[in-house]
Amino acid sequence: MLANLRNSFGSTTDFAYQKIKELILRGKLSPGQKILYNDLEARLNLSKTPIISALNRLESEGYVYSKKNAGYFIKEINVEEVIQVLEARVILEVANLDNVIKNQNSSAMKNLEKAYSEYLSYNSQIFDRKKSFLNSKFHVQLSRVGKNEFIIRYIEHLYEWIDLRFRFSAVPPVRIKKSETEHGEIIKSIREKNNRMASKLLRNHLRAPIPFIINNLKNEESISTF
Numbered sequence: 001m002l003a004n005l006r007n008s009f010g011s012t013t014d015f016a017y018q019k020i021k022e023l024i025l026r027g028k029l030s031p032g033q034k035i036l037y038n039d040l041e042a043r044l045n046l047s048k049t050p051i052i053s054a055l056n057r058l059e060s061e062g063y064v065y066s067k068k069n070a071g072y073f074i075k076e077i078n079v080e081e082v083i084q085v086l087e088a089r090v091i092l093e094v095a096n097l098d099n100v101i102k103n104q105n106s107s108a109m110k111n112l113e114k115a116y117s118e119y120l121s122y123n124s125q126i127f128d129r130k131k132s133f134l135n136s137k138f139h140v141q142l143s144r145v146g147k148n149e150f151i152i153r154y155i156e157h158l159y160e161w162i163d164l165r166f167r168f169s170a171v172p173p174v175r176i177k178k179s180e181t182e183h184g185e186i187i188k189s190i191r192e193k194n195n196r197m198a199s200k201l202l203r204n205h206l207r208a209p210i211p212f213i214i215n216n217l218k219n220e221e222s223i224s225t226f
Helices: 002-009 012-025 037-044 048-060 079-095 097-103 106-121 129-145 149-165 173-191 195-207 210-224
Strands: 064-067 071-074
Touching: 012 037, 012 048, 012 149, 037 048, 048 064, 079 097, 079 129, 079 149, 079 195, 079 210, 097 129, 097 173, 097 195, 106 129, 106 173, 129 149, 129 173, 173 195
Parallel strands: none
Antiparallel strands: 064 071
16 A cells, blocks of 8 residues: 555655655654654655655755754744745735736636635634645635746745644634635635735735734744743
8 A cells, every 4th residue: 555655656755755744744743853764764664765865855945954964854943934934925925916816717716715615614713734724725726816827836835834834823713713704805805806905805814813923933932942
């Protein structure tokens, strides 16, 4: 069965790359943790060579880092880096609204409505992993309505980075209900081709959780250095 899984990913390096990302995503590999080759070899049933190749790729994408004569480590979460990513998210998504409104069609909007429905139907008292994934799915689908493949890839990468690198659990529960309402309002303004309103709604929606996320990260940093 493991061999079939590896084949579905293509090369063993691709398989290792995806599986290590999954371990990071599930919290099995934590920020700052040293990556043990023997552990990954046992978990993935692979030799060291594809694992190192996968780690090289993950290092180039900013998920791990290496130290000379010490190996690889899961990259710690840096507040300034998070701020830059969240700011880039606002700029890219809002800028893409011109494409979204111009290129929307019934099929793309149906997929966006489906992503919104999935986000809405998952009830959670906290912004947990699943809620975060469904939120990412909505925003990536929103980008796809615009049909600009370069922008879509950048936004997909941003949300993958967000899902892998930090938690939204710092966002207060009241934001969950507000975000659900905001998603619906964004869709409505897009259908009405109201670019000005859609831009305002999306910009405010994306900026709203930033203070909570940054304050939580700063508190975690102060605790770790105490």
